[in-house]
Amino acid sequence: DTAVSQTPKYLVTQMGNDKSIKCEQNLGHDTMYWYKQDSKKFLKIMFSYNNKELIINETVPNRFSPKSPDKAHLNLHINSLELGDSAVYFCASTKMASGRGTQYFGPGTRLLVL
């Protein structure tokens, strides 16, 4: 009964491929996020999404796109993968969108682009 789950846990792929990472939360939260932790260990927000609004970090390339089939899921699609996309991607969710609510993180997806 994991609160926030991500699949796959590891993803190794070639440059130029398109891939997706799935995220599901069973907490009944309204807001979900995608974060990227790069080689320098910074955790940076990529997207925040609730059923009303998608907010995109302006530094995220448009090759990245979140898709939410319902409130419990926020998947991340990445087109034309590049070497620099190699990182750990974390999904998170919270009840409150204001930043005041505790964010619950998934275990991370380790993406390696060769």
Added chain:
Amino acid sequence: DQQVKQNSPSLSVQEGRISILNCDYTNSMFDYFLWYKKYPAEGPTFLISISSIKDKNEDGRFTVFLNKSAKHLSLHIVPSQPGDSAVYFCAASAEYGGSQGNLIFGKGTKLSVKP
């Protein structure tokens, strides 16, 4: 530009002693601060938070202190236990100021508690 800075990449402490993890921030709009703990191959887990209207918040062995004038916060763990060994991330958010309340994370400090 790093708005949240954790200048010590690592800290080693003896079991039973106090661990003090430090965090500095530059954005005066930040009004809510959190500490997250992360074990290898897991996602960060929430530890403790503090609002800018307070200067101290305590939860068991964990206490967070906020010094707004210095734009500095610290996490005290006492007594430290080997199970506390993890990476600790400081995070901040601003209700106003254009960041939509998103969390801005520091780079983390790896704490090792030796038996």
